[in-house]
Amino acid sequence: MKLQLARRYRFAASHRLHSAVLTEDENWRAYGKCNNPFGHGHNYVLEVAVSGAVDPATGMIANLVDLDSFVDREVIEPFDHVYLNEDVAAFRERVPTTENVCIEIYDRLRKFPQAKLERVRLEETGLNSFEYTGERGESRP
């Protein structure tokens, strides 16, 4: 039986979309008001799905205590109530679009030891969301 266990988490963070390889004008054209120098914020909703065999003794793919503490340590703690561009090292080099935030979260969560990460879906607002399922054929470390 193919099963996926999915859990939703929340964090609030600010960001600014600005690319060092674009000119001021190009940045404004590409990002519009998201290029505002002082940044702006969102209430992000993160959906994490994992798969694996159901342990007959517990009825679980993964214990939620383990999943919650892993996601909390790897993502919620470092991402909640921060300015992503400065406070998360990965985004000093990469524009923290929700695409890139999604990929960064996936890379952090794929190391979850108790189950296989299937997808990361990130809602930037209630009206837009981004989903990443990893590179095709990617094998786990």
Place this chain on the structure above:
Amino acid sequence: MASVSITRKVEFSASHRYHNPAFSPEENRRIFGKCNNPHGHGHNYVLEVTVKGEPDPATGMVLDLKELKQVLQREIMERMDHRFLNYEVPELSGQIPTCENIATLIWRLLEPKITRGRLERVRLYETPDLFVDCYGETNAGGAR
């Protein structure tokens, strides 16, 4: 012809308790936490059932939603709504009634009853922030 997925949602309220008699009381509490409370606790479960198929050229429908509604009423609602899942759903006896196991049972109950199209996904929400997707044995859910 194009295949279309159609999803119907129902809600049921039920109680359950996580307890494995093979574990000591301490192990049960450590592994299951609050879910091990002897008297159980409950949820408003939300079930989304997705059936995929080609619309019948004569009716334009993948399947008759009224029929699906009746199947859900008979197979799921009457069995699980306002029940203590551990004691009142015999198919779950000997299992921990986790979202994983309930979703698997729902798949097994519904799959043979879908006469037009094929069951594509059973999504069971235990809370708005916790759900399980079941794709059956052959329908690889990872292939998206």
